[in-house]
Amino acid sequence: MKGIVKQKKFIFFLFCVVFAVAAGVFCCIMNPRVKVVTQLEKSMNKGDVSAFVDCFSEEYQAEAEEMFALLDIAEMVDQLDVLGLGSANNFGVSVKMLQGEKIKTSETTSLMDVVMLEYINGVCESVDYIQMPILVEDGKEYLESMGE
Amino acid sequence: MKNWMKRIWIAVAFVAVFLLTGCGNGSTVNTYLNIDESLSGYRDMELVISESTFDDYFNGSLDDLNNVITNYIPEGMVWSVDTAISAYTYHFAIYFSSVEEYTNTVNNILGWESTINMTFPDSVWASGIYVEEDFTSEDLLYWLSDAIVEEGLVSDSYASQIFSIGDTNVVYTDMVIPTSSSIYVNEIEYVEISEINFYTERNELGAYDRTVEFVVSADSMTSKGDAIREYMDGVKPSNAEYEEETNDAGNTVFTFHGTLTDAAEMTTFMASLFGQENYSVAEPELGDASSPFVFSEYFVENMSFANYLVGNMYTDMNYLVKNSENGYQAFACNGTISSKYPGYEDTNFPGYSSLLSGSWTGEGAGPEVGILFQKYYPVSALEVSTSRSLFGKWSRETKLTIAAVPTDEEKEIILAKISAMADPLAEEAVAEESDAAESVTERMSAEASEEAPATTMDPNLQEELSIADDTEEEETFIEIEYADVDIDSESTDESWIVTIGLSGSESAMRASTELLLGAGNEMMYAAGGNPLAVVKNESYLELLDYGDFMGSVSNDYSYIYTLDLGLGAKQEYCDEGNGTATLEGGKLVVEGNSYYIDVEYAGTYIDVFAVIFWVFVGLAVLLLLWMILTVVIKKSKEKKANAPVKAVAPSAFCTNCGAPRNTDSAFCTQCGTKF
Numbered sequence: 001m002k003g004i005v006k007q008k009k010f011i012f013f014l015f016c017v018v019f020a021v022a023a024g025v026f027c028c029i030m031n032p033r034v035k036v037v038t039q040l041e042k043s044m045n046k047g048d049v050s051a052f053v054d055c056f057s058e059e060y061q062a063e064a065e066e067m068f069a070l071l072d073i074a075e076m077v078d079q080l081d082v083l084g085l086g087s088a089n090n091f092g093v094s095v096k097m098l099q100g101e102k103i104k105t106s107e108t109t110s111l112m113d114v115v116m117l118e119y120i121n122g123v124c125e126s127v128d129y130i131q132m133p134i135l136v137e138d139g140k141e142y143l144e145s146m147g148e
Numbered sequence: 149m150k151n152w153m154k155r156i157w158i159a160v161a162f163v164a165v166f167l168l169t170g171c172g173n174g175s176t177v178n179t180y181l182n183i184d185e186s187l188s189g190y191r192d193m194e195l196v197i198s199e200s201t202f203d204d205y206f207n208g209s210l211d212d213l214n215n216v217i218t219n220y221i222p223e224g225m226v227w228s229v230d231t232a233i234s235a236y237t238y239h240f241a242i243y244f245s246s247v248e249e250y251t252n253t254v255n256n257i258l259g260w261e262s263t264i265n266m267t268f269p270d271s272v273w274a275s276g277i278y279v280e281e282d283f284t285s286e287d288l289l290y291w292l293s294d295a296i297v298e299e300g301l302v303s304d305s306y307a308s309q310i311f312s313i314g315d316t317n318v319v320y321t322d323m324v325i326p327t328s329s330s331i332y333v334n335e336i337e338y339v340e341i342s343e344i345n346f347y348t349e350r351n352e353l354g355a356y357d358r359t360v361e362f363v364v365s366a367d368s369m370t371s372k373g374d375a376i377r378e379y380m381d382g383v384k385p386s387n388a389e390y391e392e393e394t395n396d397a398g399n400t401v402f403t404f405h406g407t408l409t410d411a412a413e414m415t416t417f418m419a420s421l422f423g424q425e426n427y428s429v430a431e432p433e434l435g436d437a438s439s440p441f442v443f444s445e446y447f448v449e450n451m452s453f454a455n456y457l458v459g460n461m462y463t464d465m466n467y468l469v470k471n472s473e474n475g476y477q478a479f480a481c482n483g484t485i486s487s488k489y490p491g492y493e494d495t496n497f498p499g500y501s502s503l504l505s506g507s508w509t510g511e512g513a514g515p516e517v518g519i520l521f522q523k524y525y526p527v528s529a530l531e532v533s534t535s536r537s538l539f540g541k542w543s544r545e546t547k548l549t550i551a552a553v554p555t556d557e558e559k560e561i562i563l564a565k566i567s568a569m570a571d572p573l574a575e576e577a578v579a580e581e582s583d584a585a586e587s588v589t590e591r592m593s594a595e596a597s598e599e600a601p602a603t604t605m606d607p608n609l610q611e612e613l614s615i616a617d618d619t620e621e622e623e624t625f626i627e628i629e630y631a632d633v634d635i636d637s638e639s640t641d642e643s644w645i646v647t648i649g650l651s652g653s654e655s656a657m658r659a660s661t662e663l664l665l666g667a668g669n670e671m672m673y674a675a676g677g678n679p680l681a682v683v684k685n686e687s688y689l690e691l692l693d694y695g696d697f698m699g700s701v702s703n704d705y706s707y708i709y710t711l712d713l714g715l716g717a718k719q720e721y722c723d724e725g726n727g728t729a730t731l732e733g734g735k736l737v738v739e740g741n742s743y744y745i746d747v748e749y750a751g752t753y754i755d756v757f758a759v760i761f762w763v764f765v766g767l768a769v770l771l772l773l774w775m776i777l778t779v780v781i782k783k784s785k786e787k788k789a790n791a792p793v794k795a796v797a798p799s800a801f802c803t804n805c806g807a808p809r810n811t812d813s814a815f816c817t818q819c820g821t822k823f
Contacts, residue, residue: 009778010775023761027761096685098685100672100673101655113673124720126721
């Protein structure tokens with residue numbers, strides 16, 4: 001072990017580790033992610049209603065459940081119909097939620113720019129620009145709606 | 149409702165009796181409207197009731213009738229009675245010191261809005277008397293009919309036979325002019341003015357050339373030519389040139405021309421011609437955004453022809469404008485640039501456009517004309533380059549190529565306007581200089597719901613927004629941040645290029661973009677994927693409406709929008725609006741010919757910091773493996789080196805000459821070879 005520590009390579013190794021950690025930390029700082037939006041994206045792609053509903057504050061959860069059904073069926077099928085592709089069953093439909101600027105509007109609320117990319121069979125077919133209201137309650141973030 | 153029915157019934161019966169009995173053998177109402185030159189006077193309504201009528205139809209005494217009159221006479225009316233042997237003559241009078249007072253009193257008695265026009269012009273243009281009313285004495289005495297029936301002095305069946313309409317006269321100075329029961333007297337002698345024309349042009353010196361023409365008919369000139377000339381000479385503005393000529397139609401044209409630099413001079417000129425109280429000019433702010441590349445001058449004129457036209461007399465009026473040779477175009481405008489419209493060509497006035505024309509009387513409000521002069525510097529090319537640094541700082545360079553080169557003075561004005569629009573800090577600094585005591589802190593209170601988008605703020609500016617929560621009274625202050633602004637320009641032989649650089653955070657860019665281009669513009673950036681992933685998703689949105697800002701564009705106008713996405717960018721989605729897009733060398737280029745840039749882009753990019761992370765992780769792993777390998781190899785060598793070696797006995801003979809070796813000596817005793 002003493003031999004390893006005395007080697008110049010070890011110093012270079014340490015140098016690389018330090019820079020890797022620094023670059024990793026910097027990546028995380030430069031690409032901040034709001035967990036609730038990430039959870040929303042995952043729940044929509046997995047079709048997980050409960051995870052989807054959990055993203056919303058209590059008073060909006062009932063509404064969110066209805067919204068999920070609409071998102072899951074109407075929007076996707078509508079898109080496929082528009083494209084003339086027929087039923088959604090044979091196609092892989094997914095969304096990606098890109099996160100933009102988040103602006104604090106009060107101590108507990110903020111507005112976040114979100115871009116929703118909708119993919120059909122891996123091809124991005126549409127882009128929606130949304131401002132999502134986010135509420136912080138007991139240290140946890142919730143959505144107050146799907147935004148506008 | 150009952151009263152109205154009764155009045156109508158009485159009025160109908162009144163007229164019927166009047167017609168059936170010739171002039172009504174009961175009582176008559178004669179009217180004398182006495183007026184003097186100061187428009188004061190009185191209206192005397194004389195009611196003569198014959199003794200026989202009184203005896204036949206009235207229940208009660210004369211005192212009873214007088215009591216009823218005393219109790220019921222409306223405010224503003226006075227009465228008296230003259231009792232002769234065979235008749236009782238009542239006088240009901242309304243005294244007034246002005247037409248306004250007379251009108252108010254009459255309105256109070258009638259209970260509805262009456263119209264009274266009264267004028268006694270004594271000028272070169274008109275002289276005589278003009279009186280017009282839309283009511284009769286019967287209307288003013290309806291209360292008496294009601295009262296005597298109400299008090300039982302006359303039965304309903306007889307009431308209609310008591311009063312009849314007599315003569316109506318207007319008495320002015322010594323004249324007694326008979327008229328109908330609803331007074332209309334027009335005894336005015338007019339001098340006809342065929343046309344009044346206004347010509348306006350903005351000249352090269354920035355002043356307005358204003359010409360006013362009065363076209364007077366030949367007949368008028370024949371009858372009152374000298375008086376008209378004397379009048380025109382009297383009203384000639386001090387800052388005007390004046391001439392008289394006869395046109396092809398034989399009419400005389402009096403022309404007044406002035407070069408007027410501002411509203412004050414305009415007022416002096418026009419008020420002299422039309423009277424101080426008959427002219428005003430205002431320079432209101434235009435109600436909507438204007439481009440820095442458009443020079444706008446707006447004023448609104450209100451005028452009345454009361455000094456020239458009396459009563460129903462009218463004249464044709466033409467308000468004409470001319471586009472200047474130095475580029476100023478004239479428009480009619482109603483307070484906003486969007487409401488402007490060019491005049492129409494009138495063949496009677498070659499070279500001029502008519503903004504307003506028609507017949508006008510001298511009564512009431514005269515013509516109101518909003519006139520907007522605008523000079524355009526059309527934009528022939530728009531180049532917009534947007535980029536976002538690795539650290540999230542945005543920058544957008546807008547380069548506008550102006551097809552014509554403005555004068556140096558105009559350039560300064562344009563750049564100052566852009567600076568004022570884009571850089572509130574500069575404006576604030578100017579305000580600070582002008583009023584040091586004034587605080588730069590501006591607090592704007594605004595109620596907003598929780599969903600309301602917050603604005604950003606520059607800490608230096610210390611401008612604050614108060615956003616009051618719907619449910620809580622506490623106020624939160626959010627600072628507005630604006631982008632850094634860099635404005636530059638350069639001239640070529642044929643064009644002038646203005647470059648506007650904005651840089652700052654996304655919020656700051658949004659705020660400054662709104663200042664510069666107005667509301668409704670959008671910009672947004674969003675990214676997604678694992679923070680440590682080398683390839684990440686990103687999306688840009690930019691909606692930039694340069695329409696209001698540019699003001700106008702040339703026929704060959706086009707735009708180029710460049711979005712710097714960086715190397716490794718891969719497009720997944722692009723909606724370039726009305727343009728055409730290409731992605732090459734990490735740059736999205738959209739070209740088109742609209743003033744509205746609308747780009748929605750989504751794709752992937754390579755995160756340099758993630759690459760650095762993985763490179764160092766890779767290097768660290770390699771080094772670690774190398775170090776482990778090195779240690780393993782070294783250990784293996786050391787093991788070999790430490791293995792036991794058998795001792796070899798030195799040779800007993802010299803290896804060179806073969807002579808026997810002496811073990812104690814280091815050299816061969818025969819040949820000297822070193823052992």
